[in-house]
Amino acid sequence: xxxxxxxxxxAIALWGVAATGCASGNELADxxxxxxxxxxxxxxxxVESFVILDNDGNSHLLRPAPGxxxxxxxxxxxxxxxxxxxxxxxxxxSSASGEMxxxxxxxxxx
Amino acid sequence: MKRLLLVVAVVAVVAGACxxxxxxxxxxxxxxxxxxxxxxxxxxxxxxDGTRRGSPDEVVTVVASPLNEPNRSYESVADFTWIVExxxxxxxxxxxxxxxxxxxxxxxxxxxxxxxxFLVDIQESPSSVAIGExxxxxxxxxxxxxxxxxLTTDDDPVLSLYESSLxxxxxxxxQTVVLFATPAFCVSATCGPMLNQMKDLMPRAPDxxxxxxxxxxxxxxxxxxxxxxxxxxxxxEFGLLSEPWMFVMDDSxxxxxxxxxxxxxxxxxxxxxxx
Numbered sequence: 001x002x003x004x005x006x007x008x009x010x011a012i013a014l015w016g017v018a019a020t021g022c023a024s025g026n027e028l029a030d031x032x033x034x035x036x037x038x039x040x041x042x043x044x045x046x047v048e049s050f051v052i053l054d055n056d057g058n059s060h061l062l063r064p065a066p067g068x069x070x071x072x073x074x075x076x077x078x079x080x081x082x083x084x085x086x087x088x089x090x091x092x093x094s095s096a097s098g099e100m101x102x103x104x105x106x107x108x109x110x
Numbered sequence: 111m112k113r114l115l116l117v118v119a120v121v122a123v124v125a126g127a128c129x130x131x132x133x134x135x136x137x138x139x140x141x142x143x144x145x146x147x148x149x150x151x152x153x154x155x156x157x158x159d160g161t162r163r164g165s166p167d168e169v170v171t172v173v174a175s176p177l178n179e180p181n182r183s184y185e186s187v188a189d190f191t192w193i194v195e196x197x198x199x200x201x202x203x204x205x206x207x208x209x210x211x212x213x214x215x216x217x218x219x220x221x222x223x224x225x226x227x228f229l230v231d232i233q234e235s236p237s238s239v240a241i242g243e244x245x246x247x248x249x250x251x252x253x254x255x256x257x258x259x260x261l262t263t264d265d266d267p268v269l270s271l272y273e274s275s276l277x278x279x280x281x282x283x284x285q286t287v288v289l290f291a292t293p294a295f296c297v298s299a300t301c302g303p304m305l306n307q308m309k310d311l312m313p314r315a316p317d318x319x320x321x322x323x324x325x326x327x328x329x330x331x332x333x334x335x336x337x338x339x340x341x342x343x344x345x346x347e348f349g350l351l352s353e354p355w356m357f358v359m360d361d362s363x364x365x366x367x368x369x370x371x372x373x374x375x376x377x378x379x380x381x382x383x384x385x
Contacts, residue, residue: 036160038138043237043351044325045338057133057158073295074336079352083140083371084198085154085162 033060033100034089034108037081047075050102052090062092062102070105078105133158134224137217140200141370143351145236146210151203152372153188153228155219164199166190169220172203177212177229188217191374193303202374210234238349241368245286245359246347247277250323262324263294268309271322276344279319280363285382286319290345291354292326295336304354307373315382325353358382 028034035054042048052060070077081088087108092100140152155163155170164170170190175183188201207213209232216227239245251261253272261272279286291305305322312320326340334340348357358367358381367381 036138036156036162040352044341044345044353053156053158053160055159069336072336073292076352077295079142080371082138083152083154083200084193085138085156085160086198087160 028089029091031093032089032091033062034087035060036085036087037078040076040078040082042076044074044076047078050075050078052088060090060100062090062100064102064105065093068102068105075105132224134226135163135219136226137215137228139215139228139230140372141230143233143236143238143370144207144230145233145240146207147241148232148236148368149204149206150369151205151207151215151230152200152370153203153215153217154200155217155225162198163219164190164201167220170201170203171218172201172205173216174203174205174207174213175216176209177214179209180214189374191372193372200372202372202377207232236349236368237351238355238368239357239365241365243365245276245280245288245357245363245365246344247280247363248344248347250276250321250342250344251327260330262322263292263329264305264322265293267322268312270312271309271320274319274321276321276323279321280359282319283361284317284319285315285361286321286359286363287356287378287382288321288323288359289354289356290323290325290342290348290350292324292329292336294329295326304356304371304373307378308356311378311382311384314379314384318382325350 033052033054035052037050038053039051040047047064049061049063052062054060064075068075089106089108090102091104092102094100136156136158138154138156140154141150157163170188171185172188173183173185184205186203186205188203190199190201192199211232213230213232214227215230217225219225252275253269258267258272276288287308289305289308293305308320323342323344325342325345326336327342328334328340354371356369357365360366
């Protein structure tokens, strides 16, 4: 029989914190990435790709799905988010080759 | 005792995982479409997890050099400006970009934290109108032919910004400030402020022409989509790749300043000689 003491509870709780990480309190689905926009390639007629730096410091290159808008506005406005550093959450689809296609871009929930 | 050691170990793991003390700060280039002859470098400073840094108290010094000529460098102290007061800001450094190609930007911060250099590409000439070139004499829609609600998405428009066609004001012998921005379609904190800053300054510069050009036309039509088919002709004539952009022209219609995205406090006043 295992005895559960207060030390054990504290240790388990701290382990849980370590395991879940501390960069973000938001749950992300497997097909989502969240972070700041660091690069946008394109112009007012369309965006070819953009880069998200996630909360762990990893960069992700994404290409937008055809016709994708950003809250009804043009995708080039992602450049404004390079300026402001406002975080976004991108829902994407992955191809067999690993290419990520953005299908939804939202401001990160606070 | 073993349990105490376990707790200490886990705490150490947590502390190590959460700390970014040893990670260098990163610089993010905000300026785009930069070319030889430009000297305005906007950039942001972030922690590696994306947390925005910067304030007037965090003084940043920049050393810029062509990547292929590391011994030729320019040093300057960057200005800081808030985009959202006490929350989000960017730095502006003045660098005389005098050759095309990649430039390395090293920066240091007064906090003494380590930093990571970043690169900017300087083109031979910009996509949009360059400093020293005549601004395109393009006719723009005015209140004489278009209702105000179809001229701007600004919900508090200043009518004088839409009274004259750009081609006319560029030839009337006065300085001209033209802003390309679309406040209603902006989903961040940058487009609206630039227009508001211009509106605030206008009473202090009665001899200067001020024009706001909405980036898209037809935005009140059913099914409107902000795409290339709806770009205002002036946007194409100026060769804009993004917005907001502000251009300042002298009394002969020659471009004297290209300002993208953010106006630093006092920047436009300085260009117009109002200080």
